[in-house]
Amino acid sequence: MSTITRRRFLEATGVAAASVLASPALVRAQGKELVMLGIWPFTGAFADVGPLPDRGMKLAIEEWGNKVIGRPIKYITRDDETKASSATRRMEEAIDSENAKVVIGPWSSGIALACTEVAKRRKVFYYFSGGTEDIAGKRCHRYAFNWAASPYTAMHVVVDNYMKLNPSHKRWYLFVNDYAFGWSVEKYTREAGQHHGIEFVGSDRMPLGTREYSGFVSKAAAAKPDVLCLLNAGQDVLVSIREAHNFGLAPKVAIVNSWGVGTEDFLQLDPKTRENFWVGTNAYYGANTPVAKKMVELYQAKYNAPPGYAPCAAYGMTRLTLRAIEKAGSAEPADIVKALEGWETQDWPGKLSVNAKTHQTVRDYFLLRCKKPDQMKHQFDFADIVAVSSQPLMPDSLNECKDIGSL
Amino acid sequence: MRRVALIRFVLLVAAIVVLPFCVRPVVASEICIFAIAAMALNLIFGYTGMLSFGQATFFGLAAYTAGLMMIHWHAPLLAVLAAGTLVGGVAAALIGYVCIQRVGTYFIMLTFGFNQMLYFIAYKWTAVTGGDDGLPGIPRPPFAVGPLSISLDSSLRYYGFVAVSFLLAFYAMKRIVDSPLGVIFRAIRENPGRAAAVGYDVKRYKWLAFTIAGAFTGGAGVLYSMMFGIVPLESISWIISGDIVFMVLIGGIGNLYGPLLGAAAFKWLSEAISVVWERWPLILGVALVLVVLFLRGGLVEAFTRVRDIVAGGGPRPEPDEPVSVPDAAESQARP
Amino acid sequence: MNLSLLAGAILNGLVTGMLYALMGIGLSLILGLLNIPNFAHGVLYALGAYVMVSGTKAFGFVGGALAALVAVAVLGAVIETLGVRRLSRVHPDYTLLLTFGLSLILTESIILVWGPVGITSQPPALLAGSVDLGVTLYPKYRLVVMVVTAVLVLASYLFVTRTRYGAIIRAGIEDKDMAAALGINIRRVFTVTFAAGAGLAALGGALMTPVRGLLPTMGLDILPFAFVVVVLGGLGSLPGAILAGLLVGVVQSLMTAIWPPGADASVFVLMTLGIIARPQGLLGQR
Structure with a gap:
């Protein structure tokens, strides 16, 4: 290639590249905002x-x-x-x-x-x-x-109040999503369960995003639990509920989703599959x-x-x-x-x-019990709030934040 | 020819200097890091003809190694970089030895399979790797040689270190592909049968190429581990492997500069568009399809074409088979 | 492990296994005939599921499944004609890039059309609930899906091995140039094969909606397994893909019962060992 064409090429591509690359830099932070x-x-x-x-x-x-x-x-x-x-x-x-x-x-x-x-x-x-x-x-x-x-308070609100209403449901089976969230809530579900003599008849850990819950549901069914406790997140919750119904486990066995999102999940679930479904959540619109x-x-x-x-x-x-x-x-x-x-x-x-x-x-943390289809007064009347509480507080001895540090 | 090469190199250095002022230093660092990984894949894919869908194995292993060394031993920067490169190379030698026994789709799936297994180990071995939460709390040691010690805490300074590492890696890679070894690699890509007939131990050279690439990728992984103070689980997942493959393909394979442009375009596009529109992968997809259908030589070809238009010659007729990509498919498809 | 659990795990494995086989057959034919690792195969499966959900509302359950089959098969034909065909003379890596781009576009299109939120769907009322098989309770719908996919898998296999058109496809896999020289319109065979593969994937997705639910990224969840099935079975071998599909499904399911975290990893261990021990695949010839 000749020198001239090369230079012209470099200029042209250089200008083009600079203008393309520079665009995000044009958005500079403004002083007062x-x-x-x-x-x-x-x-x-x-x-x-x-x-x-x-x-x-x-x-x-x-x-x-x-x-x-x-x-x-x-x-x-x-x-x-x-x-x-x-x-x-x-x-x-x-x-x-x-x-x-x-x-x-x-x-x-x-x-x-x-x-x-x-x-x-x-x-x-x-x-x-x-x-x-x-x-x-x-x-x-x-x-x-x-x-x-805190997961400590939340799991206590769920387990304590559920057991108050269903004292005989002592056999629990856990589905746990295998990451930070799942580990925390599992730890405190087990901790809260001890106070009520709950026997954890089985638990499975699965990665977030598991789409095939049939194996876990079969396993859970074989353990004959009173409660299937869902400590998972996102679509995993819905998939497990659907499978539990397909396999005839629910609504005979109660499903407790201890740390749920509430409304958005309810909207995606057929009202029939919300029967005997309990949800612990940080926010319910009925507050x-x-x-x-x-x-x-x-x-x-x-x-x-x-x-x-x-x-x-x-x-x-x-x-x-x-x-x-x-x-x-x-x-x-x-x-x-x-x-x-x-x-x-x-x-x-x-x-x-x-x-x-x-x-x-x-x-406050909420425990909800879903309504049966015939009890719902309108399409968003999903559940009764059976408990709202900010107690018990996590004992200081359990919290691993010993020094919050400086600014 | 030497002058052309020199000008190209000067241009590259200029681009590296300008980069952090065009995009954020963080993005610029990441572009350079992935450019190293893409360059490494280019050695085995573009130059030797083996498409690895498992480069994240070496990237992630080195990142974890580096992270653990810095957290537990407060190891110095250069030691960590050396160790990660070594780990990448050794892992690639072990895994590569098995993979290069097969070719074509089987080779791809073996590299992918090993990647998935190591991902699984990283995912389950939470005591060491932190599992899904990633390995946090990684310090960024200063650059220290003898009495000299430079803190790399600011994004720009860290970019400086990454950029220098990148240029050294680029120079090393250039030496490799220009050497007789590089010629042998290319001969294997063009026609493994003929290379064997001439007397080269094809498997041994493939193994060597794979190992070298693993070492480079490991180095990139170390640089990545210090970026955000955390080694995320994704760093060893096939998503990263796939990203590296697509960077190389976008840039244009079998030439030293292609993967660099590919890494820059891929990273910059996904950053720039994701800020504008949350459905950014759609635009990325459309861009990919257009490039494949109309601009197969990748960005390198785009530059060539622009040059030709600027030179007044008008666009060249598009060749059926771009010169940079020989149709080795038939010979590859059979084990 | 008790008997009921074992039976449940094997049945689950067979259901997923049949789905893998269905995906694998299409992928294998496309790979064998067109030499394309179809990265978009997963998203075609997802698209089938989404069309199914909309189609069911308009035409009922069977109508929805047919709509998914037809719509995605037509899309497959379009992709082959306008995209893949243009790349027939260049390196297959470009088709990989093309199908990757298409998979991004289609996934995002699903989000734009149907929204990012997952959808759950119920089996038709007739097939709701479960039956007692003696050893275990099992959902009716899953049993039906197992039978239907088995019939589809078998029909595809017989079509390729026993019919004239199937013979043409096999001739194309063996030697494209020779087939073309014999006066076969090989381009049209390519289009039909790609469309059929896409249609089978879509039908798989459609049938699985009540089993797995819908999510825009569901295609990416299944894609690696479909590739594993093709490679483990042997490239271009249909009986291999079927056998490998069932094997992968059952191994995955049994591992779920024994040690859940290892379920997916075991599949890749299986594949790696498979390739090392039998480079030509379980039933592959080459």
């Missing part, structure tokens, strides 16, 4: 969940009129692909390029444990809601908070408090269905963060942290407080 990042799964195993917390977070920010302490809020989202590597990369990228100071999400506990490391290193405010005890436990640090009830009622009304008007756990959690975390920013009069991560620590207040789902030593939110 507060950037809040919602990191949610839009693709991958939890792809079905992503849009829901996105709605909840938007709802809270809109309620604040898109600004807080006089600063406009810029809400951005990133797709975590239900992968720790993508979540951490995109979180870091958003901190670098958009100057995000507040990060909320993701959905999976396993991925949250990766994100919390980034929050710690980059000193950004981090809020998560999920079933792993480690965010406000073994892997706690000053910048991370857990909004969901009887002013904050919850107002949010449910807004949400239902916008999306034609009541919110389940995912949008409520995102809404609740965003709302509490915004209120903490107002309380502190500052949107600096360190100030938000200090404002939240030890705070007792009314928010979603009701009275709550933030443990300053562990950053665990002490709040």
